[in-house]
Structure formats: C-alpha cells, structure tokens
Amino acid sequence: MIAKDYIDLKKYTKREDLETQRPNxxxxxxxxxxxxxxKLMPLKDPQTKEAVDYYLGQVEKFGNEGPxxxxxxxxxxxxxxxxxxKAKAIVRSLREQAVQTEELGMYWKKNVNGYFxxxxxxxxxxxxxxxxxxxxxxxAEQEELKIWLLKQKQTENWGSTTATSDxxxxxxxxxxxxxxxxxxxxxxxxxxxxxxxQQESGTGYFRQVLDAKEITPEHQKVTVRKxxxxxxxxxxxYQYSELMENIKANTNVLQVSxxxxxxxxxxxxxxxxxxxxxxxxxxxxKVTVRLVVKTDRDMExxxxxxxxxxxxxxxxxxxxxxxxxxxxxxxxxxxxxxNFFFNFLPKxxxxxxxxxxxxxxxxxxxxxxxxxxxxxxxxxxxxxxNRIFVK
Numbered sequence: 059m060i061a062k063d064y065i066d067l068k069k070y071t072k073r074e075d076l077e078t079q080r081p082n083x084x085x086x087x088x089x090x091x092x093x094x095x096x097k098l099m100p101l102k103d104p105q106t107k108e109a110v111d112y113y114l115g116q117v118e119k120f121g122n123e124g125p126x127x128x129x130x131x132x133x134x135x136x137x138x139x140x141x142x143x144k145a146k147a148i149v150r151s152l153r154e155q156a157v158q159t160e161e162l163g164m165y166w167k168k169n170v171n172g173y174f175x176x177x178x179x180x181x182x183x184x185x186x187x188x189x190x191x192x193x194x195x196x197x198a199e200q201e202e203l204k205i206w207l208l209k210q211k212q213t214e215n216w217g218s219t220t221a222t223s224d225x226x227x228x229x230x231x232x233x234x235x236x237x238x239x240x241x242x243x244x245x246x247x248x249x250x251x252x253x254x255x256q257q258e259s260g261t262g263y264f265r266q267v268l269d270a271k272e273i274t275p276e277h278q279k280v281t282v283r284k285x286x287x288x289x290x291x292x293x294x295x296y297q298y299s300e301l302m303e304n305i306k307a308n309t310n311v312l313q314v315s316x317x318x319x320x321x322x323x324x325x326x327x328x329x330x331x332x333x334x335x336x337x338x339x340x341x342x343x344k345v346t347v348r349l350v351v352k353t354d355r356d357m358e359x360x361x362x363x364x365x366x367x368x369x370x371x372x373x374x375x376x377x378x379x380x381x382x383x384x385x386x387x388x389x390x391x392x393x394x395x396x397n398f399f400f401n402f403l404p405k406x407x408x409x410x411x412x413x414x415x416x417x418x419x420x421x422x423x424x425x426x427x428x429x430x431x432x433x434x435x436x437x438x439x440x441x442x443x444n445r446i447f448v449k
Contacts, residue, residue, distance in 0.1 A: 061106045
C-alpha cells in the first residue's frame with residue numbers, strides 16, 4: 059500500500075511540491091506499525107523502502123503538526139527509527155500543552171471525542187501515554203495520566219471495546235503496578251474509625267445507621283486515608299427527613315440552580331420577570347421554570363428532576379425527545395415533577411425551561427430540583443426548597 063501511495067504521489071504531484079506533502083493518517087499508521095518490526099522484518103523491496111524513507115522524512119519535518127493522535131504516533135515512530143531529537147521535541151511540545159489537576163490528573167483539553175476512529179478520546183490519550191513513556195519516560199507522569207483514564211470511567215463508559223482494551227492495557231502496563239497494591243483504606247467519621255460489619259462484594263458499599271441522639275457536630279467531618287500507591291475514591295451518602303422549604307442547596311462538580319419567572323404581558327409582548335414577594339402570583343398566571351445545569355466534565359446517563367409545587371401544572375403534558383442546547387434529551391412530565399433524561403451531557407453550562415400555569419390559591423412548598431449522574435451516583439446536587447404564596 060505504501061509503495062503504491064508513493065508511486066501515485068509522484069505521478070500526480072510536481073517534483074517541487076513533494077517536499078511539502080504531509081503523510082495522511084493511514085500512511086502514518088503504517089509507519090507506526092512497521093516500526094514494531096524494523097529488526098524482525100527488514101524491508102527488502104526497493105520500491106517499498108524508497109516510499110518508507112520518503113514518508114519517514116516527511117514525518118520528521120511535519121510530525122509536530124496536526125491532531126494529538128498524529129503527533130503522538132509521529133513521536134513514537136521517529137524514536138523507534140533512531141530520530142530521537144525530533145521525537146523528544148514533539149514530546150516536549152505535547153507536555154507543554156497538557157493540563158494537570160489534583161482531581162483529574164494529567165490530560166489534554168483539546169482531546170475530545172470526534173467522529174472518526176482516530177478521534178476517540180480514550181484511544182488518543184493512551185497513544186499519548188505511550189509516546190511520553192517510550193520517548194522520555196517519567197513514572198510520576200504516567201501515574202497522573204492513569205488517573206485521567208480512570209476518571210473518564212467514573213462518569214461515562216469508555217466508548218468501545220477497542221478503547222476499553224487500550225485503556226486497560228495502559229493502566230496495567232504503564233507506571234507502577236496498581237493491581238498488585240494491597241494498601242488499606244481507613245475511614246474516620248466523627249472522630250471514630252468506621253468498622254463496617256458487612257460490605258457489598260465488588261463495590262465495597264456499606265451502611266451505618268445512627269440514632270438522632272448519637273449525632274454530634276463532629277459527624278460533619280469525614281477523613282479518608284489510603285496506604286500505598288494508586289488512588290481510591292468513594293462517596294458518602296446521608297439520608298434524613300426534612301420539610302421541603304427547609305432544604306438547603308448543595309453543590310458538586312455537577313450543579314443545578316432553579317428560578318421561577320412570571321410571564322408578564324407588556325406593550326412589547328410577553329416578558330419574563332422575577333416574582334416580587336410584594337406582588338404574589340395569582341390563579342391563571344403563566345410561570346416559566348428555568349433550570350441552569352453546570353458540569354466540569356462529560357457525563358453519561360444523567361437525570362434531572364424538578365419537584366413542582368402543587369399549585370403549578372405544566373402546560374406541556376406530552377413526554378418526548380427534545381434537541382436544545384446542542385444536546386438531545388427526553389423530557390417526561392409527571393404529576394408532581396418534570397424529569398429530564400440525558401444519555402450524554404458534555405462539559406458545559408445549559409439552560410432548560412418549561413412553562414406552567416398557576417391553578418389554585420394558597421401557600422405551597424416548592425420542592426428542590428435534583429440532578430444526578432446515574433452512572434456515578436456520587437455526582438449529585440440539588441437546589442434549596444422554598445415557599446410560594448398564590449392569591
């Protein structure tokens with residue numbers, strides 16, 4: 059294939075333009091695979107050798123251009139063919155563009171999923187790990203890169219069987235050996251070490267029940283300590299009974315805020331206005347419920363539930379799919395709530411609205427809006443409760 063590509067290139071390209079031709083992804087991938095067998099299977103065909111030498115020379119010239127995947131392959135290929143100086147220059151450039159945080163480890167912001175096979179974010183990250191490891195190995199750096207891989211699995215699946223096998227291979231073969239680490243994880247709650255009587259197999263889930271008299275201010279503090287290398291994560295859930303209007307908002311990396319807006323009729327048309335406590339709602343008025351969602355990472359299988367006060371009835375009663383904010387979601391209206399289901403919620407900020415009508419007078423409790431990643435339930439947050447007065 060590579061020889062035919064070169065023959066066709068010379069046939070249809072001017073001689074002076076040959077020096078500026080960039081190898082395409084298939085030619086680059088051929089050189090990458092070929093570099094695995096340079097000594098085992100040396101080139102014997104003169105036409106193939108001429109083509110390989112040409113394209114390898116072009117990779118050396120333009121290897122630091124293009125997508126992250128191409129640049130990583132170029133660095134590995136050049137390093138295996140003895141062109142270490144250029145390979146290290148590419149790796150140095152890749153390092154400069156990487157981002158490192160305590161929670162997500164080391165990653166590249168531009169590495170996002172695309173349409174083609176070479177644009178899968180997991181596969182690209184694994185090739186970048188391989189490039190940094192082979193060209194200029196740094197174990198501490200590999201540990202940070204592995205954290206990002208695991209964090210992707212925490213809130214979404216790895217996308218394909220190929221990406222999954224690539225990720226597992228990287229976790230097992232790069233950096234220190236996490237799978238043989240036997241470090242203990244200690245949990246201290248309220249000044250006492252937690253000793254669960256029974257844990258769920260695989261997940262390690264356990265539950266502890268306290269009587270109200272046993273709870274002290276110290277139970278607000280939880281300390282987790284892990285021995286040995288590698289990382290560990292978990293989540294703390296607590297359940298209690300409370301009046302809706304007394305619920306306090308909480309925040310997480312997945313956030314939601316809620317606001318009720320009066321639909322007022324003005325000389326210029328309909329207008330959304332804040333609800334003034336001095337001018338409460340009246341029966342028959344229209345109210346728009348605005349929900350603002352923020353997430354700092356991609357998530358899959360997300361559920362947003364807005365608990366409506368019993369004085370409001372949604373005007374859109376049919377459950378159906380919507381395409382808004384550049385995402386597709388399913389909206390389902392229930393007797394006491396409006397539900398939004400997202401198969402995939404990319405990193406960003408989103409605004410969702412739905413209309414409702416005030417149906418009765420009185421004082422009502424407004425329930426919180428709650429959002430949760432069902433794939434990783436520890437990512438959840440809710441708004442505060444409230445009271446609504448209708449004349």
